[in-house]
Amino acid sequence: MNRQAINDFLGGGLGPIPLGSPAGGGLLAFPAESFISPLLDLTVPTLGIELVPARPGYFAVPSGNAIILVEQAAGTQTSPPTTRAGSDPGHTNSIPSASTQPTSGAINGLIAAGALPGFTIGPVSTANTAGVQQLANTPIILDIVTGAQGTGGYILKAKIEIRVFWVAVS
């Protein structure tokens, strides 16, 4: 069984292709993947939530904005949570530290409409972290730096989803 056949059997893709390989250009080793956090209380500062696991030899590039599935919400949100995420020590190379989603308008709209569980836009876009170094072999860690605040029996529990594609490093 050759390398191609073994990788096909294992479902693991081809892995990094050496530069100069005539068959290397354009090969896609892994499909894009969607990672979803456990249900999070976004009113509570929480550091160190592993959002995307490490993949040896690869770094993960977020694709577009994250999506938030709001499972429980009540009251009125007056201030959104502040989140960040990344594979770097500061946890900011995937979601920059200034991210303040879900917005109060989005959450209060879902509550007012009784549209729960419901989707809303989350933090992250590739443009937000352009030019920032990415690190292979390292998980993406999510931090809720400051919790969301609100009034009137306010609660907010949600899952955060991030889509990534994998880039092999040589």
Place this chain on the structure above:
Amino acid sequence: MQDFLGNGLGPTNGLVVFPLETYVTDPIDLTLVTPGIEIIPAKPGHVPFLVGSTWIIEKASGTQTSPPTVQGGTNAAHNNVFTSNTSPANADVTGATPPSISAGVGAAIPSPAAVTANLPVIMDITAGATGTGTFAVVARLSVTIAWFAEG
């Protein structure tokens, strides 16, 4: 067993990962009003989120003067995955050399809209495309989604 059944892990206290999935419809005559087209099957315990979509034009002739109106969702009104919109665009149909592509039904979040697990996504063509000069348009819709475990 869940892996074997292809249903995923369901709610857990850890990471949940699924590959993004792409579903493609059979060829659809976009000139006809057609409700009730299942475009994404139900996945037990999960709700789909639309990441992107593309029309694949399979047949086109004449001049399209008005695109079809489509909507889709898991709710009774079929509008909580993508709201009513018009696509594919006239410019992408008229003069197309099939197979060709056109922007799909949009990936914006219908807001605010509740979502429900265990239900398929149903698309309705609420108004057919119209045109002139032996106009015809047949296309498939490709939708890419991420799955959320609910609960």
